[in-house]
Amino acid sequence: MDFTSTLRTSAALFLLCITWNACTGQVKRPADADPSTRSVGGPFENSAFTYYGIPKFISATDTSPGWAQEGEKLLLTGTVLQPDGRTPAPDVLLYYYHTNTQGRYPTDAMQPRNMPPNELGQTHGFMRGWVRTDSSGRYAIHTVRPGTYPTRDEPAHIHATIKEPNDINDYYIDDFVFDDDPILTAKRRQKLEKRCGSGVLRLVKKGDLLVGERDIILGLNIPGHPGRSTTEARSGPNVGEDVHSFIPNHAWGPDKGKQTCPICKYGWYNGILFFVGNRPDQTAIAKWLQFLEVESRLREDLLKVYFILGNEKGYDHATREAELAQLGASLGLEHVALTFVPSLADTASEVHLNHIDPDVANTFVLYKRSRVIGTFTDLEPTEASFAMIRERLDASVNAYFDLPKPGKE
Numbered sequence: 001m002d003f004t005s006t007l008r009t010s011a012a013l014f015l016l017c018i019t020w021n022a023c024t025g026q027v028k029r030p031a032d033a034d035p036s037t038r039s040v041g042g043p044f045e046n047s048a049f050t051y052y053g054i055p056k057f058i059s060a061t062d063t064s065p066g067w068a069q070e071g072e073k074l075l076l077t078g079t080v081l082q083p084d085g086r087t088p089a090p091d092v093l094l095y096y097y098h099t100n101t102q103g104r105y106p107t108d109a110m111q112p113r114n115m116p117p118n119e120l121g122q123t124h125g126f127m128r129g130w131v132r133t134d135s136s137g138r139y140a141i142h143t144v145r146p147g148t149y150p151t152r153d154e155p156a157h158i159h160a161t162i163k164e165p166n167d168i169n170d171y172y173i174d175d176f177v178f179d180d181d182p183i184l185t186a187k188r189r190q191k192l193e194k195r196c197g198s199g200v201l202r203l204v205k206k207g208d209l210l211v212g213e214r215d216i217i218l219g220l221n222i223p224g225h226p227g228r229s230t231t232e233a234r235s236g237p238n239v240g241e242d243v244h245s246f247i248p249n250h251a252w253g254p255d256k257g258k259q260t261c262p263i264c265k266y267g268w269y270n271g272i273l274f275f276v277g278n279r280p281d282q283t284a285i286a287k288w289l290q291f292l293e294v295e296s297r298l299r300e301d302l303l304k305v306y307f308i309l310g311n312e313k314g315y316d317h318a319t320r321e322a323e324l325a326q327l328g329a330s331l332g333l334e335h336v337a338l339t340f341v342p343s344l345a346d347t348a349s350e351v352h353l354n355h356i357d358p359d360v361a362n363t364f365v366l367y368k369r370s371r372v373i374g375t376f377t378d379l380e381p382t383e384a385s386f387a388m389i390r391e392r393l394d395a396s397v398n399a400y401f402d403l404p405k406p407g408k409e
Contacts (some may be wrong), residue, residue, distance in 0.1 A: 041171025197240025
């Protein structure tokens with residue numbers, strides 16, 4: 001039997017099955033074999049390939065055939081979260097596939113995960129695999145960094161599909177792409193769908209290993225997903241999305257008198273953007289700044305905080321700059337930067353891209369490596385609010401401390 005016949009036979013047999021076994025139980029296979037009937041996420045190309053050769057047992061950690069290839073060794077890791085963006089989601093199946101370092105989908109009959117081309121020449125090759133999140137929603141994939149297509153019309157990427165442990169059909173999420181890829185231009189970034197959050201990886205080098213962290217929020221920006229509404233922030237970007245870079249005026253702090261992008265200059269560790277629009281409460285702002293100053297001092301280089309005032313009422317550049325400088329001096333701020341923009345809808349600074357509601361009391365955007373890890377709106381400066389901010393920062397710092405080790409394919 002040739003490879004094409006084998007593929008047809010395997011696919012036909014698989015359609016007779018309604019479940020697959022995994023290491024922690026059983027998950028239902030999507031009932032809608034016809035992609036056009038998908039109610040969540042919409043159809044996508046070669047969706048049936050997700051299940052070709054799927055193993056009986058699936059772990060939260062996988063080592064792909066790419067790990068043995070020459071090239072930059074890559075660890076993809078993170079947490080899959082429920083639509084609320086906070087609760088870990090166990091037993092979620094994630095399927096991935098990608099090119100080799102030359103940007104091609106190779107086939108090799110000797111590779112256990114090999115998918116031979118079908119009659120149309122379509123295949124996912126053999127650099128593919130599956131992980132199933134553990135009880136904490138964690139996953140880890142060891143592989144090699146893929147190359148760009150020979151046509152160089154797309155950034156290098158890793159495709160991914162999600163199947164939740166429920167009756168929702170499987171759906172694709174944004175590709176894993178690389179922040180340092182020159183083909184990933186600003187124009188391309190703005191067109192990303194952000195399905196289940198941003199897929200842009202900001203790689204950190206750990207010895208000879210490149211580590212890319214990505215948390216995946218189920219349902220976020222997935223059309224038709226029943227949990228979609230619970231993932232949308234009232235003000236600011238959603239958890240799992242990237243903070244958009246912007247250029248405010250700095251009135252207090254190390255960049256005083258300059259226009260500097262907070263995200264571009266300090267986006268690798270934890271950061272807080274504290275936005276206030278057209279309803280500034282001076283007493284509340286002062287209390288928040290005092291709390292954030294203490295946290296910044298305690299966390300040192302692991303936290304950078306920016307206050308951004310965007311009150312458009314009676315705006316005058318020189319007056320606003322003087323007011324914030326006086327505030328910084330009166331509070332004795334040494335770590336928190338005080339900045340301002342003409343309004344939170346200002347396009348010149350591009351602060352508008354973060355979609356901050358100017359009519360709420362405040363918006364807090366917490367981020368790590370430029371990716372949103374928490375958003376809070378209309379927070380009062382109380383001990384309960386302070387504890388909530390601390391808890392989210394602590395959870396982010398503690399994540400990924402122990403990196404999983406590669407195993408056998």
